[in-house]
Amino acid sequence: MSARLGDDRFAVALGDAWVLNDPVVGQGANLGSRTAFVLADTILALPPDDETFCRAAHAAMWDAARPVVDWTNAFLQPPPPHARELLYTAARDQRVANTFIDDFNDPTAQWDVLSTPQHTAAWPHRVRGDTGRAA
Ligand SMILES: Cc1cc2nc3c(=O)[nH]c(=O)nc-3n(C[C@H](O)[C@H](O)[C@H](O)COP(=O)(O)OP(=O)(O)OC[C@H]3O[C@@H](n4cnc5c(N)ncnc54)[C@H](O)[C@@H]3O)c2cc1C
Numbered sequence: 001m002s003a004r005l006g007d008d009r010f011a012v013a014l015g016d017a018w019v020l021n022d023p024v025v026g027q028g029a030n031l032g033s034r035t036a037f038v039l040a041d042t043i044l045a046l047p048p049d050d051e052t053f054c055r056a057a058h059a060a061m062w063d064a065a066r067p068v069v070d071w072t073n074a075f076l077q078p079p080p081p082h083a084r085e086l087l088y089t090a091a092r093d094q095r096v097a098n099t100f101i102d103d104f105n106d107p108t109a110q111w112d113v114l115s116t117p118q119h120t121a122a123w124p125h126r127v128r129g130d131t132g133r134a135a
Pocket of ligand 1: 014015016017023025026027028029030031032
């Protein structure tokens with residue numbers, strides 16, 4: 001998101017002013033920090049002086065943010081059957097439970113696991129090293 005402040009001046013939003021995550025899985029501050037680095041990289045790659053830059057910055061930041069937002073929003077809905085199945089599996093297998101919790105610092109990977117029933121079904125097999133059954 002950006003705002004035109006005058007003919008040749010723009011403001012680019014960051015942090016909660018850019019995208020607001022529910023605090024349910026505690027991602028907002030870390031995402032703000034991460035997208036600040038993405039914005040810095042975009043400043044180094046492009047002249048930061050026009051609307052084209054603002055659109056490029058937004059697109060690069062959204063690439064980083066989208067899985068985090070989707071992961072967060074998933075916790076605001078009743079869990080679908082494949083997510084419930086993963087919790088049942090984790091309750092019976094300590095390695096799966098530990099890995100799921102350890103990976104909370106990587107919401108992009110977490111969302112990849114939960115985003116489709118196929119990924120969710122394959123993931124415990126990957127954790128166990130059962131590559132023959134992993135997707
Ligand atoms: C209960 C809760 C738990 C959370 N837990 C986590 C967590 O575990 N991990 C995590 O990563 N994130 C967590 N977050 C999210 C995190 O707190 C926010 O994403 C983060 O603080 C956003 O940083 P920010 O700098 O964008 O905005 P803010 O931290 O809101 O900073 C904005 C600042 O601007 C100031 N300001 C506002 N208007 C003006 C004005 N007109 N002029 C001057 N100053 C102004 C405000 O006073 C404020 O100091 C949690 C949030 C909540 C509510």
